[in-house]
Amino acid sequence: MRSTIIGIRTIFAIAPFALFLLTVSCTSINPTYDETEEYRRKLWQQCSTLSNLSIPQEKNTEFYNYASGILQGEHPPVKHLAGTIPSGPYSLFVHIFLPETNITGSVFVFHGYATDSSHYGRLASELLTMGLATILIDLPGHGLSTGTRGDAWPGFYIYGDSVNNTITNLSPYLPRPYYAIGHSTGGLALIDYSMRYKTQIEKIVLFAPLMKLPYQGILTSVRTITSIFAHSYRAFARTKLGLRVFPFTWLDYFVIWQKKLEKTPHIDMPSTLLILAAKDNVVDNDYSKKKLRNKIDTIYIITEKNADHFELDSGAPDEDVMADIKGFLSDTISP
Numbered sequence: 001m002r003s004t005i006i007g008i009r010t011i012f013a014i015a016p017f018a019l020f021l022l023t024v025s026c027t028s029i030n031p032t033y034d035e036t037e038e039y040r041r042k043l044w045q046q047c048s049t050l051s052n053l054s055i056p057q058e059k060n061t062e063f064y065n066y067a068s069g070i071l072q073g074e075h076p077p078v079k080h081l082a083g084t085i086p087s088g089p090y091s092l093f094v095h096i097f098l099p100e101t102n103i104t105g106s107v108f109v110f111h112g113y114a115t116d117s118s119h120y121g122r123l124a125s126e127l128l129t130m131g132l133a134t135i136l137i138d139l140p141g142h143g144l145s146t147g148t149r150g151d152a153w154p155g156f157y158i159y160g161d162s163v164n165n166t167i168t169n170l171s172p173y174l175p176r177p178y179y180a181i182g183h184s185t186g187g188l189a190l191i192d193y194s195m196r197y198k199t200q201i202e203k204i205v206l207f208a209p210l211m212k213l214p215y216q217g218i219l220t221s222v223r224t225i226t227s228i229f230a231h232s233y234r235a236f237a238r239t240k241l242g243l244r245v246f247p248f249t250w251l252d253y254f255v256i257w258q259k260k261l262e263k264t265p266h267i268d269m270p271s272t273l274l275i276l277a278a279k280d281n282v283v284d285n286d287y288s289k290k291k292l293r294n295k296i297d298t299i300y301i302i303t304e305k306n307a308d309h310f311e312l313d314s315g316a317p318d319e320d321v322m323a324d325i326k327g328f329l330s331d332t333i334s335p
Contacts, residue, residue: 028234034149034244043144043241050083050094050169070095070118070136072315075125077101084144087165090158093117093144094166095136096174097128104131106174107329108166108201110159110186111136112313113210113250114150114235114243116143119313123181126322130330133174137166139189143241150235150243152250156257159185160192167200177202179329183312184210184283192257194269205325207275208309211291212258212284223251267295273328274299275321277307300328 046063058064067082079098084091095117107127111117117136124134140147140158152158167178180201182190187209193199213219227248235246274292276285285303292299304311307318 029230030232031234031245036241036244040144040241047093047144048083049091050081050085050096066118067095070121071097071125071128072121073125075128076131078128085166085169087140087162087169088158090140090162091146092140092162092166093138094170095124095134096170097124097134097136099128099131099133102131103133103175105177105179106133106135107179107181108135108137108163110139110163110180110182110189111142112184112186112208112310114142114237114246115239115313116241118143118241119239119315120183122315122317123312123322123325126317126326127329130326132179132329135166135170135174137162139185142243148247149245150250151247152253154253156188156253157192157196159189160194160196163189163193164197171200179203179205181205181207181312181325182209183207184309187211188257191261191267191269194267195261195264199268199270201270203271203273203329204269205273205275205328206292207312207321207325208277208280208283208285209274209288209292210254210283211261212287213254214281214284216255216284219251220255223248261291264295266297267292269296270298272296272299273324274301275307275324276301276303277309277311277321278303278305279308282309 043063043066046058046061068080077100079100081096082094084093109117109120109123111120116138120136124136127134138145139162141149141151163180178201180190182188182204187206188211190204190206191209231248233246233248235243237243274288276289289301293301302324304318304320304324307321311317311321
C-alpha cells in the first residue's frame with residue numbers, strides 16, 4: 001500500500017514537467033535545425049591534423065581568425081597551434097599555447113557540457129602567466145571535435161578516453177609535469193580517466209564537476225515518461241559553436257555512468273583540488289563533496305561563495321577561483 005501511495009505521489013510530482021514538455025513540444029521538442037552547422041563546417045575544412053607541433057596556421061582564413069581570437073587578457077608571448085588529434089573513432093580539436101620562454105609544465109583544460117574550448121581564453125591567459133603550456137580540448141560532440149552533437153554515444157567513457165588519448169598523443173611534445181583542469185563535464189572526464197587509466201597527471205583541479213544533477217530523480221522520471229515521443233530538446237549555448245540541440249540519450253548515458261561511479265570504492269587520482277561554487281544550481285555540491293572525499297586519498301576542498309557554475313567559461317572568472325587554481329598548481333596551497 002505504501003509503495004502505491006509513493007508511486008501516486010511521484011506521478012503527481014512529475015506531471016507538471018511532463019505537461020510542460022507536451023505543451024512546448026511543437027517548438028522545442030525534437031528540433032531539426034542547428035544554426036552552428038554551416039560555421040562549423042567552414043572551420044573544419046580549414047583546420048588540419050596536428051601530427052606534430054610544427055604545423056603553421058594558414059593566416060587570413062576564417063579558421064585563423066577564430067583560433068587566434070581565443071586568448072583574452074594579458075599573457076606572455078606564445079606559440080599557438082590549433083588542429084585535430086585522433087581519439088578512437090573521434091577527432092578531437094585542440095588549442096596548444098606554448099610560452100616562448102621558461103616553460104614550467106603543461107596543463108590540459110577540459111570544458112563543460114554544451115560549450116567548447118573557445119570560452120576558456122581568460123583561464124588560458126592566466127595559466128600562461130605561470131609559464132604553463134596550456135592545452136584546450138573540445139570534447140567529442142562539442143566545438144570542432146567530431147561526434148554526434150551533444151551526445152556521448154556509446155557511453156560516458158568516451159570522455160575519459162579523450163583525456164587519455166590527448167595526453168598520449170601530445171606527451172612527446174609537451175614538458176612535464178602535467179596538470180589538468182576539468183570544468184563540469186570536463187571534471188567528470190578527469191574522474192572517469194582516473195577510474196580506468198594509470199594517470200600521467202600530477203595535479204588535478206575539479207571545478208564544479210558533474211557527478212549528480214539537482215532533482216535528478218525527477219528528471220529521469222520525466223525522461224522515462226516522454227521517451228516515446230521526445231528524443232531531443234532545443235538548447236541555447238552561448239558560444240558560436242555551442243550546443244543548439246540537446247539529445248536526451250546523453251542523460252541516459254550519464255545515469256549509467258553514475259551507477260558505475262557509485263560502485264567504485266576508490267579512485268586513484270593524484271593530488272586533487274575540488275572547487276565548488278556556492279551559487280551553483282547545475283550540479284549537486286553536497287553529493288560531489290561527499291563522494292570525492294570518500295574516494296580520493298589526497299583532496300583539498302574549497303567552496304567559493306561568490307562563484308556560480310559557469311565561472312571558468314564566463315570570460316571573467318571570479319578572482320578567488322583563479323587564486324585557488326594558481327595557488328594549488330604553484331604549491332602555495334595544497335591538501
